[in-house]
Amino acid sequence: MKLVLPRDNLCVEEEFMASTGTYVEDGNIYSAVVGRVVYDMNLRRVYVVPSKKVSIPSVGDVVIGQVSGGRDDIVFVKILALNLAMPFKTAFTGLLHISQVSEHRVNSIFEVLRVGDLVKAKVLSSKPPFLLSIKEPRLGVILAYCSKCGAPLVKDNDKLRCPECCNQENRRVSLDYLITRHYKRTR
Numbered sequence: 001m002k003l004v005l006p007r008d009n010l011c012v013e014e015e016f017m018a019s020t021g022t023y024v025e026d027g028n029i030y031s032a033v034v035g036r037v038v039y040d041m042n043l044r045r046v047y048v049v050p051s052k053k054v055s056i057p058s059v060g061d062v063v064i065g066q067v068s069g070g071r072d073d074i075v076f077v078k079i080l081a082l083n084l085a086m087p088f089k090t091a092f093t094g095l096l097h098i099s100q101v102s103e104h105r106v107n108s109i110f111e112v113l114r115v116g117d118l119v120k121a122k123v124l125s126s127k128p129p130f131l132l133s134i135k136e137p138r139l140g141v142i143l144a145y146c147s148k149c150g151a152p153l154v155k156d157n158d159k160l161r162c163p164e165c166c167n168q169e170n171r172r173v174s175l176d177y178l179i180t181r182h183y184k185r186t187r
């Protein structure tokens with residue numbers, strides 16, 4: 001059985017009937033989950049058995065989540081996906097403590113992230129609520145929104161700037177930040 005990811009094209013509707021773990025779009029059948037695809041030749045149907053392995057985060061996984069609230073020393077993170085191509089079937093609750101956000105001392109966690117930010121974080125514990133860390137360079141905020149106007153912020157060298165209102169904001173920015181602006185060096 002072949003491992004498939006969400007949005008993988010499995011076949012066309014004329015070949016098989018779409019069943020559990022799949023969806024149909026424009027006559028094509030796609031996987032809706034991460035799992036093993038089964039083509040049932042007798043009943044002419046296709047289904048995907050969800051993979052247990054990625055149905056829940058495990059220790060050491062790097063996951064993507066959204067900061068949903070909290071206080072100065074700890075925030076809640078809604079864990080959404082194993083990576084941008086592999087969303088979890090359900091969201092999990094993560095906790096990010098102030099000691100796990102930076103090598104440097106910060107007085108409030110909100111100095112380095114805000115509610116609504118998308119973060120890339122490493123999982124430190126095996127059960128929900130999952131303890132998270134964003135200390136490594138690839139970890140941290142991968143998408144943030146302007147606190148004045150709501151537009152997605154653009155990474156401009158080490159700073160995050162709003163392309164709409166020019167507001168500048170501080171975050172613990174990941175090397176993998178999604179929107180980056182590169183200046184041409186003309187000297």
Ligand SMILES: [Zn+2]
Pocket residue numbers: 146147148149150151162163164165166167
């Ligand atoms: Zn703005």
